[in-house]
Amino acid sequence: MHIETYISDLLYRYDCVTIPEFGAFLTKRVSAKIDESSHTFFPPKKVISFNEQLQHNDGLLASYISDAEKIPYEVAVQKISKQVKSIKSFLAEGETLSFSTIGDLILNDDGKVVFEPSQNSNYLTEAFGLTEFKSSNVNREVYRQQVESLEDVIPISITPERRATTTATSRPYLKYAAVALIALTLGGFAASSLYNNQVETHNQLAQEAANVQLDAKVQEATFVIENPLPAATLKVEKQQGKYHIIAGAFRIEENSDKKVEQLQELGFKARKIGVNKYGLHEVVYSSYENSNDALVALRDIRQNYNKEAWLLVRDLE
Secondary structure (H helix, E strand, O other): OOHHHHHHHHHOOOOEEEEOOOEEEEEEEEOOEEEOOOOEEEOOEEEEEEEOOOOOOOOHHHHHHHHHHOOOHHHHHHHHHHHHHHHHHHHHOOOOEEEOOOEEEEEOOOOOEEEEEOOOOOOOHHHOOOOOEEOOOOOHHHHHHHHHHHHHHOOOOOOHHHHHHHHHHHOOHHHHHHHHHHHHHHHHHHHHHHHHHHHHHHHHHHHHHHHHHHHHHHHHOOOOOOOOOOOOOOOOOOOOOOEEEEEEEEOOHHHHHHHHHHHHHOOOOOEEEEEOOOOOEEEEEEEEOOHHHHHHHHHHHHHHOOOOOEEEEOOOO
């Protein structure tokens, strides 16, 4: 199984793809930019990073592998676990693990995973087809010097007196055209103002007449309810308790909402209990005030629904 292929597919659609018991690849969008020193344009893209602390199985990768390979979810989880053991063994030997479209992973001297993202992939779908390009340098100073040298060689003389005299004597009709244009402008402005005043007066009279008719209708109206509806009483059950059976934690809140709906259809009192310190939305099967009740329910869920379910003890505000 080439796990990097599935991770690469998911990075186009999600901001976080977690490999259970190993770490998570995170993406962050950056805007397009221009390097002024090299005159290079860089399109917008998703920058990839790796967080070794996010190792909890959120179900995203396993579900995708299960759908892609048409295998049960539990089998997909087992295949991921086997692949992770192989990856850790490979890195422990000092080798560099290369994911062709994602980046390279290697262990440093402290035993921590160091990630170097690939520069050849862009997981931002909006920037599909855009590549970086370099524009040629425009040297405007050269053209300016050429113009100045031409002015020195070929002087330009302007005779405004002759030009003005020629225009006035050869085109006397321009004066009459200007006078006619000013007259038409003033006349049009006066007609427009008169029309606007008439429209405003008409609107005001129509509004006053409508208000009089509305007041008369309101005074004549009588509201009688012969058969009022009985008051409805709704009983809302609020979950309480500090023992919570966790069904999953999701980076995308929309995925957590879908998980709540799925569990509620199965009959669980599922809900979201907030965001944990890793920024993941936690979903619970149910909450309990008594630890024994919570452990009994957890045992049943693990046997019949989800082997990865676990118990969280925390007081919620």
